[in-house]
Amino acid sequence: MGNKIWILLLIIILISGVVTANDQSIPVKVIEAVSGTIEVNKIVNGVIEPYKNINVSSKTGGIVEEVRVQVGQYVRAGEILVVFEQDQIKAQLKQAKAALELARANLAMVQKGASEEELQQVQASYDQALASYEAAKRNLEVAQSMYEDRTVQKQQLVAAKTQLEVAEKQLEMAEERFNQAKIALDVAKTDYERMTVLFEKRVITQKQYEGVESQYKNAQSAFNSAKLAKEQALISYEGAKENYQLAKDIYENRTTAQQQVDGAKTQLEIAKANLKIAEANLQKVIKGASAEQIRASQASVKQAEAALELVRLQLENSVIKSPIDGIIAQVNVDPGEMVGPGVSILTIINIDKVYVKADVTADVLKFLQVGDTVKVKVLVYPEDLIEGKIELISPMADPRTQAYPVKVLLDNESQQLKPGMFADLILTLEKSTDTIVLPVEAVLELEDLPYIYVVKISSESQVGRTEKRMIKVGLVNDHKVEVIEGLQPGEKVVIMGQHRLQDGNLVEVIEK
Structure with a gap:
């Protein structure tokens, strides 16, 4: 009995120890x-691109005369970047202005009718237009010949130089005759005015006065003839000068040769149109203008105005201006270089804002929408976290990567972010x-x-x-x-x- 009591006490003690331990x-x-x-985010690698990236090209082409900018330079919209040679275009501009003046004068003439003196002027204008047409025709033939057959280009160059020297001498002679005729006209005019006063005072006879008047008219006619001869000599000289320059350029540069052929074709078309106008005007003056002829003259004026506007546009296009505010990223031409139409002259970028472009797989794309806010970490600035917005999600996957291009727009007023830097897009897929x-x-x-x-x-x-x-x-x-x-x-x-x-x-x- 005593042993059972001791065993029971031992069990109670052990149980108490377990409880205390537990x-x-x-x-x-x-x-x-x-x-x-x-948030559940996805990090996608991307690269920074400029907000705007524009390749500037020339509409007309030509020889570069001046490059006014360099790589890294900041330019404003409208600032002049490159200037092409303008001598030929300015000459065409003068010709177009003269053609417009002629068309307007002819319109005024047919509207009011022509005198004998005006008939002579119209005839002279026709002769001048015919000479210009023949010169333009020869220029085109020379240009085509030089372009197609280079074996004779050297001979053409020598011949063109000789023709230029002859035309220069003829121009000098015509200018000399013109100066003499002008002096003679001034003298005759002075005598005529003085004798007119004397005749009105009854100091000289009618016969003496008519003699002086006849001399004055003859001097006027001689002056007009000398002026026309000078103008025709000048046209011949300019044509010979253009032929020589054409022969020289074609001999040295095939691209120039092709452009000269194209330019000669244009000049021939202009000269042909001017000749048609002058011929029509001459016929109108001879026959007298009808209502239809007046309308035709009005149309000629409009045509000449359009031709003038076209040349002005060519002159304007010879000066290349910046289309945007931005930084010159690349310059592809040098002064003296021949540039064809449509060829990239330089590249301008705007990085006041920048894009981060990344390729996103389809399983991530389904969580994104245009306008979503995205956190961006640029690798060279790991301590900064920038916020941007999704501006573009391509509807088509890149066939090479099978991923969809996404663009995130960032402000970059400090312009610390440069194109080509790497960045991580932290995209929020779920939230x-x-x-x-x-x-x-x-x-x-x-x-x-x-x-x-x-x-x-x-x-x-x-x-x-x-x-x-x-x-x-x-x-x-x-x-x-x-x-x-x-x-x-x-x-x-x-x-x-x-x-x-x-x-x-x-x-x-x-x-x-």
Whole structure:
């Protein structure tokens, strides 16, 4: 009986020791469940591109006379960049202006009728137009011959030089005769005016006055003839000069030769049109103008106005101006270089804003929309996080990468961001707000049957017992987990020491 009592006491002592051991508290750290925000992000590599990238080209082409900018220079919209040679265009402009004046004069003439003197002037204009047409025709023949047969180009160059020297001598002679005729006209005019005064005072006879008047008219006629001869000699000289320059350019440059052929064709068309106008005007003056002829003269004026506007446009196009504010990124020409139409002369970029261009796969693309805010980290400035907006999402995948190009627009007033720099786009694929969010380490068996340990403690102490609680999770990223079921705001969740716990353990919270 005594032995049984001692055995019973021993069992009670052992049981008391086990209970005491089981009630020893385990230290843990906890957090209070609160509502927050969680995002699932994707980092995509990209590269910075300029906001605007414009290749500037020439509409007409020609020989570069002046380059006014250099790489790295900032330019304003409308600022002159490159100037082409303009001598030929300016000559065409003078010719077009003269043709317009002629057309307007002929219109005025047919509207009011022509005198004998006006008939002579129209005849002279026709002769001049015919001479210009023949000269333009010869120029085209020479240009085509030089372009097609280079074996005779040297001979053509020598012949053109000789023709230029002869035309120069003829022009000098014509100018000399013109000067003499002008002097004679001035003298005759002075004598005529003086004799007119004397005749009105009855100092000289009628016969003397008529003789002086006849001399004055003859001097006028001689002056007009000399003036016309000078103009025709000048046309011949200019034609010979152009022929010589044409022969020289074609001999030295085939591109120039082709352009000269094209220019000669244009000149021939202009001269042909002017000749047609002059011939029509001559016929009108001879026959007298009808209503139809007046309308035709009006049309000729409009045609001449259009031709003048075309040449003015060519002159304007010979000066290349900047289409935007920006920085010169590339200059492709030098003074003296021949440039064809449409060839890129220089490149201008604007980096007041920049794009980050990245290729995004289809599984990421479905989460993106134009206008979405995106965080950007430029690799050379890792400490800065910049915000931008998606401005473009390509509707088609790149056939090489099977990814979709996306462009994000960034402000760059400081211009620290340069084209070619690498950047990371931090794309938000999914986001939940006003939801319970826990650190990812608080959730055990996250990929299988996730659960947490909740601790209920009294306000007087930091000791309580654990409750193993199964939960349902939503969004998960590298650092956070969204709890959508199984946890209420305000409850205490173990975030350190949870791997040693079981349901119902006694724990002591050592730090919240």
